[in-house]
Amino acid sequence: MKTSEIIGDAPADRTAPGHGFTAHVVAEAARIGPERLTANVLARTKQAVLDWLGVSISGAQQDSARATQAFLASEGGPGAARVIGTAQRATARQAALAVGIAGHSQDYDDMGVGGHPSVVVLPAVFAVAQEVGASGLATIIALLRGYEAMGMVSAACTNASYARGYHCTGTFGAFGATVGAGTLLDLDPLTMQRAMGIAGSQASGLKANFGTMSKHLNAGHAAAVGVLSARMAQHGFTGATDVIESPQGFAITHNPAPDDFDPAAPFASLGERLAVERIMFKQHAACGGTHSAINGINLIRARRPFTLADVADVELVVSEQAMTVCAIPEPRTGVEGMFSLRHAAALALTGTSTGPSGFTDACVNDPLLLAARDKVRVTPMPGGNAGTPTEVRLRFTDGQVLTERNELLVVTPDDRLDEQWHALVAKFHDIVAPILGAERSRELVGLVERLETLASIAELTERTAP
Secondary structure (H helix, E strand, O other): OOHHHHHOOOOOOOOOOOOOHHHHHHHHHHOOOHHHOOHHHHHHHHHHHHHHHHHHHHHOOOHHHHHHHHHHHHHOOOOOEEOOOOOOEEOHHHHHHHHHHHHHOOOOOOEEOOEOOHHHHHHHHHHHHHHHOOOHHHHHHHHHHHHHHHHHHHHHHOOHHHHHOEOHHHHHHHHHHHHHHHHHOOOOHHHHHHHHHHHHOOOOOEHHHOOOHHHHHHHHHHHHHHHHHHHHHHOOOOOOOOOOOOOOOHHHHHOOOHHHOOOOHHHHHOOOOOHHHHOEOOOOOOOHHHHHHHHHHHHHHHHOOOOHHHEEEEEEEEEOHHHHOOEOOOOOOHHHHOOEHHHHHHHHHHOOOOOHHHHOHHHHOOHHHHHHHOOEEEEEEOOOOOOOOOEEEEEEOOOOEEEEEOOOOOOOOHHHHHHHHHHHHHHHHHHHHHHHOHHHHHHHHHHHHOHHHOOOOHHHHHHHOO
């Protein structure tokens, strides 16, 4: 398909059926039905749901999530949706906001598809699914379509806006959440295109807020935008049906140059694989840009066991772009610690957990970790981007220097999906059992295992309340 065919001509009536890229996103997402649920797709979908559910239940206890819950309670009014991980109920839009914030609050959520996909698509889908009484299967189809839309928009618009300062989870995610929510509302193609137009005016999120609660808001806002856009379109509210490719639309306003928008890219890069098959899961509760440093130090320890006293210094060689993402030199809070390569390295050097407990205010200011952090320096290397692996150069007090450079996050191949499931189950129990208890934690895993058979998604969401 030619680029010109994908862009199409702008409709004379901006709310009439479009034939350009926005319309293609809607059409391609709508092609996903039950027949696309191969064993691997279903396995990866359940893994994404389990991981998201775990980080949302755990994240509901964090300060940013609690502040949001209190704010929603002050608004009052009944609601049809469970705020996952709490006893609170809210409207679908409110629940999407609260759960999106909670799921992203510990930076322990999945990545890929243009950002952090599950914390924007799934809060919107699960909130609307509860509101309309959707089954597990209907919910699965909706979230797959939401992932696909987010993946297509991100592939076409490239990562250029990220370097410019936009948080792609919030920008691209708004479109994915809209398609996911709109699927459960059974929007026809024209109404879905208009919903995308509504979402386009709200797609936002800035990297300037990394290290603060407002990074979590980028995700929660995108999820809430999805519900709001789909619901408003359902009730007759209109938006431009060419909102992405328009000369004054999303792609050109968010990217530095027109060439950064390639509407043919999704069709060339996705192939027959669905977006859900490109999701990657975190081992550490911090920005993905810190993972290579943590893993590198752990690999060096496997080659030569050491204590902090054995370490003279550590140099982390990172891309220039990483310096703007996760290089807070002296973090003062746990949230800042999630975006500090030096703190992440200090955790690894001391053998301290890199789960949520490693990124609390107390941990960031622990004297032992401060001493370890003093041994770490971060050096930029020319070129690369935020996804470039970090090179770890660890010098011991006896003069030996060991170096490691590893991939940050990678997609697990199909033949290792069982292994990944067991790892995600262990992660789930680790962060959920302390809140809900071991028995409830196991029950939730069992419900996710048979997600496609649930008559109502509420069978799952109602069991997340403490």
